[in-house]
Each structure stands twice: as C-alpha cells, then as structure tokens.
Amino acid sequence: MASASEHRTALIVGVGLIGGSVGLCLRGAGWNVLGRDRSASCLERALAVGAIDSIAPEGFVDDVDLTVVATPVGVVAKEVALALRETTGLVTDVGSVKTPLLPLMENPRFIG
Structure with a gap:
C-alpha cells in the first residue's frame, strides 16, 4: 500500500449518491478514484461531476489502496468478498446492515 506521502488510489464499487459522495471526498483529499458500476449512466454522471477520475476496467483492480x-x-x-479476494488493499462498505458481513x-x- 502507498504511504501517506505517495499517490493513493481507491476503487468505488457503486457510484450512485453515496459512492459518488465518497469519491468526491477522496478526490478532494488527493486520491485517484476509479469507479465501477453496473449502470453506464451512473459512471458517466460520476465522471461528469468529478466523483471519479476514470472508469475502472472490468472486474477488480488488484493494486488499489482502498476499495x-x-x-x-x-x-x-x-x-x-470479491474485493477481498481480488485486491490487496483495504476494503470497506457504506452499508448499515452488517449481519451478512460477519464472516468476512x-x-x-476488511473495515466494516
């Protein structure tokens, strides 16, 4: 993972209202932010408003600092579970329901 003085990269999975807001905050703090979403229109909107720097390639990006x-x-x-398997950085979620995440x-x- 990158040190505090190095350029850091995050992957946001789901760039709707909440994911986009997280992306805006991370970009404001100097992070490079990649976005992934099932909806092409959500990705386009996230790019347009500056919530992400670019659209992530298919699947996961293994060398991100944070997912x-x-x-x-x-x-x-x-x-x-996919992020923990496919990436090497920290993984977190923004959901309020944690019971399904207990095994993870x-x-x-994983910072749940």
Whole structure:
C-alpha cells in the first residue's frame, strides 16, 4: 500500500449518491478514484461531476489502496468478498446492515 506521502488510489464499487459522495471526498483529499458500476449512466454522471477520475476496467483492480463498496444491501457481501479476494488493499462498505458481513470481518483488510 502507498504511504501517506505517495499517490493513493481507491476503487468505488457503486457510484450512485453515496459512492459518488465518497469519491468526491477522496478526490478532494488527493486520491485517484476509479469507479465501477453496473449502470453506464451512473459512471458517466460520476465522471461528469468529478466523483471519479476514470472508469475502472472490468472486474477488480488488484493494486488499489482502498476499495469502497457502495452497492445495494443485497449484493454488498458478495462485492466485499470479491474485493477481498481480488485486491490487496483495504476494503470497506457504506452499508448499515452488517449481519451478512460477519464472516468476512475475520479478514484484517476488511473495515466494516
């Protein structure tokens, strides 16, 4: 992972209202922010408002420092599990429902 003085990269999975807001904050703090979403229009809107720097390639980007999962509750656990398997950085989510995530919390890279 990058040190505080190095350029940091985040991947936002789900760039709707909440994911886009996280992206704006991270970009404001100097992070490079990639976005991934099932909706092409959400990705285009996130680019247009400056919530992300670019659209992530298909799948996960393995060398990001932080993955933020901001998807609907029904798919959060699946996306967090994928991020933990496919990336090497920290993983977090913005959801309020944590019960489906309990088994994943044993991974020290998951900040739930």
